[in-house]
Amino acid sequence: MNEHISLQQVTLRFETLTVLENIDLSLTKGEFVVLLGPSGCGKSTILNLLAGFTQPQQGRVLCGGEPVRQPHPSRGMIFQQPNLFPWLNVLENVTFGPRLRKHNRAEVDARAREWLARVGLAGFEDHAPWQLSGGMKQRVALARAWLPGPEVLLLDEPFGALDAQTRMMMQELLRAAWLETQTTLLFVTHDVEEALFLADRVLVMSARPGRIVEDIRLPFGRERDIETLASEPHYGDIKHHVLQRVRQEAKRHLAPLNEGER
Numbered sequence: 001m002n003e004h005i006s007l008q009q010v011t012l013r014f015e016t017l018t019v020l021e022n023i024d025l026s027l028t029k030g031e032f033v034v035l036l037g038p039s040g041c042g043k044s045t046i047l048n049l050l051a052g053f054t055q056p057q058q059g060r061v062l063c064g065g066e067p068v069r070q071p072h073p074s075r076g077m078i079f080q081q082p083n084l085f086p087w088l089n090v091l092e093n094v095t096f097g098p099r100l101r102k103h104n105r106a107e108v109d110a111r112a113r114e115w116l117a118r119v120g121l122a123g124f125e126d127h128a129p130w131q132l133s134g135g136m137k138q139r140v141a142l143a144r145a146w147l148p149g150p151e152v153l154l155l156d157e158p159f160g161a162l163d164a165q166t167r168m169m170m171q172e173l174l175r176a177a178w179l180e181t182q183t184t185l186l187f188v189t190h191d192v193e194e195a196l197f198l199a200d201r202v203l204v205m206s207a208r209p210g211r212i213v214e215d216i217r218l219p220f221g222r223e224r225d226i227e228t229l230a231s232e233p234h235y236g237d238i239k240h241h242v243l244q245r246v247r248q249e250a251k252r253h254l255a256p257l258n259e260g261e262r
């Protein structure tokens with residue numbers, strides 16, 4: 001198998017709290033995988049491991065067959081908050097990393113303008129972050145993440161704070177960029193419909209300690225229309241199944257709390 005990134009028998013603890021226990025997970029090159037699971041099951045922790053922000057106590061974290069030991073521009077990350085520098089304009093925010101690494105300024109600026117146009121922000125290069133809406137700021141974050149040409153993008157609920165309309169537009173934009181670049185994407189969300197529109201494959205995690213309890217390859221094909229996807233054969237059944245599975249795990253997670261409340 002053409003494995004690109006993986007966790008192999010990974011266990012991660014924060015002091016006495018075991019977050020992940022002997023977890024296995026792998027993505028092939030160019031695959032778009034969405035990770036769903038109850039709050040606190042370790043989804044962000046998995047992204048942090050693959051980004052190289054955290055190291056496991058046991059097991060291996062691999063990218064391209066090599067151990068992941070530290071962050072690298074070839075593995076980008078996008079968070080729920082766009083985290084733009086307020087004192088820099090849009091273009092400067094997007095080009096900040098490559099400029100820090102002393103890449104050719106004119107070349108980086110030209111590519112940044114291309115990415116800004118692709119995410120619908122042509123003409124906003126000189127704007128300050130405070131002049132942008134939440135969706136526009138997140139578009140800047142997308143352009144910034146894609147500029148260095150990452151092999152892997154790790155996305156932690158990137159559209160979670162956006163309104164429904166903006167969210168749909170961002171989902172379409174992300175899929176278009178992915179189809180064009182064939183980047184390997186691991187995307188965390190709580191939204192099952194978002195997962196079904198975006199992913200090749202949906203992974204459902206158990207409550208903590210997190211492991212993968214469902215691995216579902218979606219049959220919807222690469223060309224998807226967000227407005228008609230729900231009428232695809234099997235959409236309803238798959239949505240029902242995934243929702244049920246996620247709820248089951250969330251209930252397991254909350255059970256001790258309910259008992260404690262009695």
Ligand SMILES: Nc1ncnc2c1ncn2[C@@H]1O[C@H](COP(=O)(O)OP(=O)(O)OP(=O)(O)O)[C@@H](O)[C@H]1O
Pocket residue numbers: 014017019037038039040041042043044045046
């Ligand atoms: N640096 C840290 N130190 C101690 N505990 C941590 C740390 N980071 C995460 N945790 C704990 O690890 C567990 C998993 O956290 P994580 O953020 O990975 O969950 P998640 O599945 O992404 O949750 P959510 O869906 O709510 O964002 C949580 O119980 C959290 O409190």
